Amino acid sequence: MSEIYIAGTGIWYPDESISNDEIVESFNSYVDTFNAANKDAISNDQTLKLEYSSTEFIEKASGIKTRYVIDKKNILDINKMMPSVVHEDESKMSIHAEVGIKAGLKALENADMSTSDIDAVILGTSHAARNYPSVAIEIQNELQINGYAYDMLVGCSSTTFAINNAISDISSGIADNILVINPEISTPFVNYTKRDIHFIFGDGCVATVVSKNKNSKSFKIIDRKLITKFSNNIRSDWSYLARAASDEKSYDDLLFYQNGNSVFKEVCPMVAEFITNQLKENDLSHKEIKKFWLHQANARMVNLIVSKIIGSNDFDTSLAPLPIEKFGNLASAGSMFAFNLHNDLDPGEKGLICSFGAGYSVCSIIVEKT
Numbered sequence: 001m002s003e004i005y006i007a008g009t010g011i012w013y014p015d016e017s018i019s020n021d022e023i024v025e026s027f028n029s030y031v032d033t034f035n036a037a038n039k040d041a042i043s044n045d046q047t048l049k050l051e052y053s054s055t056e057f058i059e060k061a062s063g064i065k066t067r068y069v070i071d072k073k074n075i076l077d078i079n080k081m082m083p084s085v086v087h088e089d090e091s092k093m094s095i096h097a098e099v100g101i102k103a104g105l106k107a108l109e110n111a112d113m114s115t116s117d118i119d120a121v122i123l124g125t126s127h128a129a130r131n132y133p134s135v136a137i138e139i140q141n142e143l144q145i146n147g148y149a150y151d152m153l154v155g156c157s158s159t160t161f162a163i164n165n166a167i168s169d170i171s172s173g174i175a176d177n178i179l180v181i182n183p184e185i186s187t188p189f190v191n192y193t194k195r196d197i198h199f200i201f202g203d204g205c206v207a208t209v210v211s212k213n214k215n216s217k218s219f220k221i222i223d224r225k226l227i228t229k230f231s232n233n234i235r236s237d238w239s240y241l242a243r244a245a246s247d248e249k250s251y252d253d254l255l256f257y258q259n260g261n262s263v264f265k266e267v268c269p270m271v272a273e274f275i276t277n278q279l280k281e282n283d284l285s286h287k288e289i290k291k292f293w294l295h296q297a298n299a300r301m302v303n304l305i306v307s308k309i310i311g312s313n314d315f316d317t318s319l320a321p322l323p324i325e326k327f328g329n330l331a332s333a334g335s336m337f338a339f340n341l342h343n344d345l346d347p348g349e350k351g352l353i354c355s356f357g358a359g360y361s362v363c364s365i366i367v368e369k370t
Helices: 018-035 039-043 057-064 073-075 097-110 135-142 158-172 262-280 301-308 331-341
Strands: 007-010 016-019 067-071 118-122 150-151 177-185 205-211 220-230 235-236 255-260 289-292 348-357 362-370
Touching: 007 097, 007 331, 016 018, 016 073, 018 039, 018 057, 018 067, 018 073, 057 301, 097 118, 097 135, 097 177, 097 205, 118 135, 118 158, 135 150, 135 177, 135 331, 150 158, 158 205, 158 220, 158 331, 158 348, 158 362, 177 331, 205 331, 220 262, 262 301, 262 348, 262 362, 289 301, 289 331, 331 348
Parallel strands: 118 150, 118 177, 289 348
Antiparallel strands: 007 205, 007 220, 016 067, 177 205, 220 362, 235 255, 348 362
């Protein structure tokens, strides 16, 4: 493979944030209202009594302290408990395009490039804003980029799989510079009435310029490795089939579902072994990896995976940055958020970007600072 680089990155996130105390206060108020309204059904064992959440529970379970969201007011309103959004429509730009352009322009600036340098746009996300036309093509049109563009979806690995596709396209010779955009507007699909998931997600977008040309900020791609293994433990059944389906499923049943304990037990050893094997295949010791920029699903998962790779629980927190503490789970954008915010390597030093999640899907990319 010819030398290919991550030439620049950019991030976007909303202005408003929600603290754990705020989201717990909202959730517990909802619990009081629900339990009071369903008092008789609960006493007759026809309905389960809802339990309180707490800041302590959230931080122990996830490591999350705050999350940035597109609509704080309505998410915290116990009569709404979801952001207020509008339908995709030809009369206005997609919300994914809006935030994608903001992050994309920052990535271009970081790479010292302009839109005229870009040959393609690849958009990867966990949840498509619409089926068609492709949001990537909308972004391409707005930025007046020549070439081609397309959307793709691989759950929480959509960002790294999209970067992998960009590397492949450049390696094949059909493009020199590709803008990868990963909008993760996650809060519309969160059921804020569920104790186990009401605190998890934030909104954000990351963009990456992948290029055959290096600059003073570039990271050379050393290796990339992907694997998928089917699992229903992280699932969303929302699709165009919902309109015509003859069986009954509520919106809540069609949205985000996660068997958190199974995901933790299955994914952590899988990812640790996957990365360990990749390092061996590249004749690298874990000691040569100065940063692990991992998927920001859960702080406990990140720390456990790194501890399995290096063989010790005793490591500096800077080895595996945790922007999840501030931003929450950003779905597929998390690993590159970590990279964008914590890529202070010296020339010649190596780091590893890795996503993992729904599918299961894993993509790991080893890079070296130029």
